[in-house]
Amino acid sequence: GENVEQHPSTLSVQEGDSAVIKCTYSDSASNYFPWYKQELGKRPQLIIDIRSNVGEKKDQRIAVTLNKTAKHFSLHITETQPEDSAVYFCAAIPSNFGNEKLTFGTGTRLTIIP
């Protein structure tokens, strides 16, 4: 089955700087890669996702890049703000034919230092 690894497990950045979180996956058939943000005690919230037919996607201060050859994808947050502090999870789905279960990474606790 699919295996997703995520690094780093913790990340602290100065407010205004950029943060990068990286994930690798094992199943070359995976074609959908969402990122979730989870604040303490709250539900995971989808912040951005990317499909295998594109290499990059941006939404304001957030971007995701995908390298299918190397089987890794990354989350980039620019101009970080205190409200970006949370745990971020990457995930992958190994299917081309509809909804399947998400395999999650182990999470990155991001702390923005004011």
Next chain:
Amino acid sequence: GAGVSQSPSNKVTEKGKDVELRCDPISGHTALYWYRQRLGQGLEFLIYFQGNSAPDKSGLPSDRFSAERTGESVSTLTIQRTQQEDSAVYLCASSVAGFSGNQPQHFGDGTRLSIL
């Protein structure tokens, strides 16, 4: 519109008791998923329902765990003879039908289960 709704939000029970957790998906979402999140850890897949297809139960950790779904609406996750290692947050998610590829999954707030 309304998001995924889960109840109860918290459940404390004694070891050996049975518990039932409920999930109301977003209206119109045909796919429904259950995940488990232990304290400080990532999410583990448990079970997945898609329309009238047979559910994918490959993530259920033991035969003490079962789930049902009525049509394309409410789902219940049942844990029998609870053990302390069952303590976790149980999260439900739903998505629209994936006819054009994988669709985003939207999560509920979860049920925090504590086994004494």
